[in-house]
Amino acid sequence: MLPRTDASDIVIIGGGNAALCAAMSAAELGASVLMLEGAPKPYRGGNSRHTRNFRCMHNGPLSVMHDSYDEEEYFQDLLKVTAGKTDEHLARMTIRRSEECLPWMEAHGVRFQPSLSGTLSLGRTNAFFLGGGKALVNAYYRTAEKLGIVVLYEAAVTHVELEGDVAQYVEFTHNGQTRRLQSKAVIVASGGFQSDIDWLTRAWGPAAKNFLIRGTPYNKGKVLKDLLDQGAKSVGDPTQCHAVAIDGRAPKFDGGIVTRLDCVPFSVVLNKDGLRFYDEGEDIWPKRYAIWGRLVAAEPDQVGYSIIDSKSIDLFMPSVFPPIAADTLPELLTALGVPVKAGMATIEAFNAGCREGDFHPTELDGLATEGLNLPKTNWARPINKPPFYGYSLRPGVTFTYLGLKVDENAQVQGADGPITNLWAAGETMAGSILGQGYMGGFGMTIGTVFGRIAGREAAKHVQ
Amino acid sequence: MSSESIVEAVRQLQICDACRYCEGYCAVFPALHRKRAFADGDITQIANLCHNCRGCYYACQFTEPHEFNLNLPGILARVRQESWQDLTAPSGLARLFHSHGTALAATVVIAFATMIWAAKAIGSTGGEGFYAVLSHNAMVAIFLPAFVMPLVLMAVGLRNYWRRVGGIPIRVTDLTWAFSQAATMRNLSGGHGDGCNFEDEDRFSHTRRNAHHATMYGFLLCFTSTSVATIMHYAFDMPAPYPLFSLPKILGLVGGVLLCLGTLVLVMLKLNSSRDLGDARVWGGEMAFVVLLFVVSASGLVLYAGGDSAWLTELLAFHLGAVLAFFLLTPFSKMAHGFYRLAALTREAQLRR
Numbered sequence A: 001m002l003p004r005t006d007a008s009d010i011v012i013i014g015g016g017n018a019a020l021c022a023a024m025s026a027a028e029l030g031a032s033v034l035m036l037e038g039a040p041k042p043y044r045g046g047n048s049r050h051t052r053n054f055r056c057m058h059n060g061p062l063s064v065m066h067d068s069y070d071e072e073e074y075f076q077d078l079l080k081v082t083a084g085k086t087d088e089h090l091a092r093m094t095i096r097r098s099e100e101c102l103p104w105m106e107a108h109g110v111r112f113q114p115s116l117s118g119t120l121s122l123g124r125t126n127a128f129f130l131g132g133g134k135a136l137v138n139a140y141y142r143t144a145e146k147l148g149i150v151v152l153y154e155a156a157v158t159h160v161e162l163e164g165d166v167a168q169y170v171e172f173t174h175n176g177q178t179r180r181l182q183s184k185a186v187i188v189a190s191g192g193f194q195s196d197i198d199w200l201t202r203a204w205g206p207a208a209k210n211f212l213i214r215g216t217p218y219n220k221g222k223v224l225k226d227l228l229d230q231g232a233k234s235v236g237d238p239t240q241c242h243a244v245a246i247d248g249r250a251p252k253f254d255g256g257i258v259t260r261l262d263c264v265p266f267s268v269v270l271n272k273d274g275l276r277f278y279d280e281g282e283d284i285w286p287k288r289y290a291i292w293g294r295l296v297a298a299e300p301d302q303v304g305y306s307i308i309d310s311k312s313i314d315l316f317m318p319s320v321f322p323p324i325a326a327d328t329l330p331e332l333l334t335a336l337g338v339p340v341k342a343g344m345a346t347i348e349a350f351n352a353g354c355r356e357g358d359f360h361p362t363e364l365d366g367l368a369t370e371g372l373n374l375p376k377t378n379w380a381r382p383i384n385k386p387p388f389y390g391y392s393l394r395p396g397v398t399f400t401y402l403g404l405k406v407d408e409n410a411q412v413q414g415a416d417g418p419i420t421n422l423w424a425a426g427e428t429m430a431g432s433i434l435g436q437g438y439m440g441g442f443g444m445t446i447g448t449v450f451g452r453i454a455g456r457e458a459a460k461h462v463q
Numbered sequence B: 001m002s003s004e005s006i007v008e009a010v011r012q013l014q015i016c017d018a019c020r021y022c023e024g025y026c027a028v029f030p031a032l033h034r035k036r037a038f039a040d041g042d043i044t045q046i047a048n049l050c051h052n053c054r055g056c057y058y059a060c061q062f063t064e065p066h067e068f069n070l071n072l073p074g075i076l077a078r079v080r081q082e083s084w085q086d087l088t089a090p091s092g093l094a095r096l097f098h099s100h101g102t103a104l105a106a107t108v109v110i111a112f113a114t115m116i117w118a119a120k121a122i123g124s125t126g127g128e129g130f131y132a133v134l135s136h137n138a139m140v141a142i143f144l145p146a147f148v149m150p151l152v153l154m155a156v157g158l159r160n161y162w163r164r165v166g167g168i169p170i171r172v173t174d175l176t177w178a179f180s181q182a183a184t185m186r187n188l189s190g191g192h193g194d195g196c197n198f199e200d201e202d203r204f205s206h207t208r209r210n211a212h213h214a215t216m217y218g219f220l221l222c223f224t225s226t227s228v229a230t231i232m233h234y235a236f237d238m239p240a241p242y243p244l245f246s247l248p249k250i251l252g253l254v255g256g257v258l259l260c261l262g263t264l265v266l267v268m269l270k271l272n273s274s275r276d277l278g279d280a281r282v283w284g285g286e287m288a289f290v291v292l293l294f295v296v297s298a299s300g301l302v303l304y305a306g307g308d309s310a311w312l313t314e315l316l317a318f319h320l321g322a323v324l325a326f327f328l329l330t331p332f333s334k335m336a337h338g339f340y341r342l343a344a345l346t347r348e349a350q351l352r353r
């Protein structure tokens, strides 16, 4: 027999939105709950603390959201971004349940605000957290404390022992010691594996070494890998991650929302050889935001340079670092480290391809270049009015798709059917519903819906 | 050239401008998001809109140990503090009293000694109640300049403020908006009505707002009480002392109790809150100021109760000394924040219209 070190009914692995929703739901049904958060307290809350909203179905005005957003429209939006790579049954259930999540979240301390300036397009579909995800996480930890939930920080789980269809014990390190816990039920809510750069490199290829990770450094997929190695079923493409183009000067981890760059549609984007590689004006930015991570990842050294002139500097949301500025284009290229001759040739050819016409920054204006092999199909204005500005672009990884396969009760599936006392919620199982692409605010919806289900099911199991 | 604090504030505010998560907390963020580039005056104005509720600190995913090292309440407090010191003349005095609680205490002691001396040297030629200790005329001779001089300095400071932030001629609607915001301390409710984060990290509570309300209204009631008494004295020839059921007494009693309780709670809150989220350099001066307000109100209440004790002269001198110090230090102490805050709200009203 293995030594027992504690006796909580339920052990929850993780300390983000999904873990907290599961913990509160289970505790409210009378279970005793222990949360093991791998991060230290100031960094608790994983990627959830970087979020700003969640996507919520509603059949009429609800809290800060206006009009309505019904199941069908929500599902069609999901189909579009995933190109069909979703499980319709699970997806529809998640969507339907999102509506009851909002009042539940408010009752557990979350406060909402109308959509932020610059994001008006989301005002109907997404409810924004006042103060953002960290305020949400703080409120949940306060509520969890009141419910008697015990939280251990810097408690990184290294192993969950599976024996047949039962999770036997959880092994973790804390204060330099390895400890084992036997509980009646275990909930995995420890996110994806995007912060394990070696794993990312094995999956994606050597280019991944140059990727920046937008969120927490603590989601290394330790538990995910451990369970998959023991025969738990997986979903989601193991080689893929969601990546967007962010400011190349961002920190390696945890740069969060502020490193996002919205200048691409108004710019020319060069690679490190000074060449353009994609139509910068293909579609409005929210729709094209997500593909630029991949595009930049495919260029040499995984870097791009977005160049604008003073006509465009006020047209997009500012980012965390001021742009590199110069009075002439050669100076700017030098400052950015782009070969001047090649870069100037590209920009001059681009400028020569621009024509007169009406420019509308907020809609597809059809102001396209003429006679270029690689056209820019909207917002094509010559880069000619000093001062000039440039930003470097790098792929920034949001999350990975590989996850644990669960059923509608959030139960983890083993090789021969469900594991009787193991549930999963949040990013670590999101691949079940989000097989490809991303839809703003859906990560928190999945975590909240499945966190609540997992908490409830685990509590039922231990009673 | 911009000061170190302003440079650091701009760095942090640029991050906020890219983030916007805190937009709903207070007036600082909408003011910030209206602009893309910031002059020093813009930063001064934004800093004076912040009332240090700390909501945006505990909600921030980029606070220490994150390399972005956000601490907006802290840096805005520093900028705000420096603006009061620069804009108030003479700024050497402002620096001294803002940062040194001991200087403030010394002023009280000197004022106390002055009042004792006045009572002994000038005394009274007869009169009732307190006027038996120090004649009404002597009191006026001391307090009128002590009241008017600081107000003149305050007015100069406000004019300087108005120039720095680029204010334009004021309309009545600007003032009504500013006063209504100040009267309800709307921003202290945290945007969601749960209050602010102060004494217990990220827990929201109304304690600070309530204590501040009690302090502000308590002070205003005491002030009104004195004004009413002055009018009664000069316009209606009804000199003090007044009976318990008279307007000056009732106003003074209620105001004194509110002020006493409010400042007491504020002291306790301040002791429990993190210094680094304010301007740690002036913690001592701020604390001394709140304690001074407490002393003013508490000694006033003791006087009400013990109006005919053997210690009347000392008690009265002590109370009047505290009041004198309080008046004199208005432009150089935390008291100035009320004036600058109103100015900032008035300017904000203009920028919103």
Ligand SMILES: Cc1cc2nc3c(=O)[nH]c(=O)nc-3n(C[C@H](O)[C@H](O)[C@H](O)COP(=O)(O)OP(=O)(O)OC[C@H]3O[C@@H](n4cnc5c(N)ncnc54)[C@H](O)[C@@H]3O)c2cc1C
Binding pocket: A013, A014, A015, A016, A017, A018, A019, A036, A037, A038, A039, A044, A045, A046, A047, A048, A049, A050, A051, A052, A053, A054, A055, A155, A156, A157, A158, A189, A190, A191, A192, A214, A215, A216, A218, A219, A220, A221, A222, A223, A256, A257, A397, A398, A399, A425, A426, A427, A428, A440, A441, A442, A443, A444, A445, A447
């Ligand atoms: C910059 C950014 C912005 C985003 N914005 C949004 C948004 O606005 N709306 C939205 O819906 N989604 C958004 N997302 C996606 C969203 O963050 C995730 O979908 C969601 O947070 C997942 O929640 P979770 O609880 O599953 O994981 P997380 O919140 O990442 O929590 C995982 C937890 O597990 C812990 N952990 C990891 N490994 C271990 C271990 N071995 N032992 C113990 N604990 C461990 C981590 O420390 C962490 O606390 C954003 C993501 C990023 C990076």
Ligand code: SF4
Binding pocket: A131, A132, B015, B016, B017, B019, B020, B021, B022, B023, B056, B057, B059, B060, B061, B062, B070, B072
């Ligand atoms: S304080 Fe932090 S969370 Fe709030 S707006 Fe600024 S950067 Fe964003």
Ligand code: SF4
Binding pocket: B022, B025, B026, B027, B028, B049, B050, B051, B052, B053, B054, B055, B056, B057, B072, B073, B076, B187
């Ligand atoms: S401390 Fe409060 S008042 Fe000041 S900027 Fe932050 S949220 Fe606004």
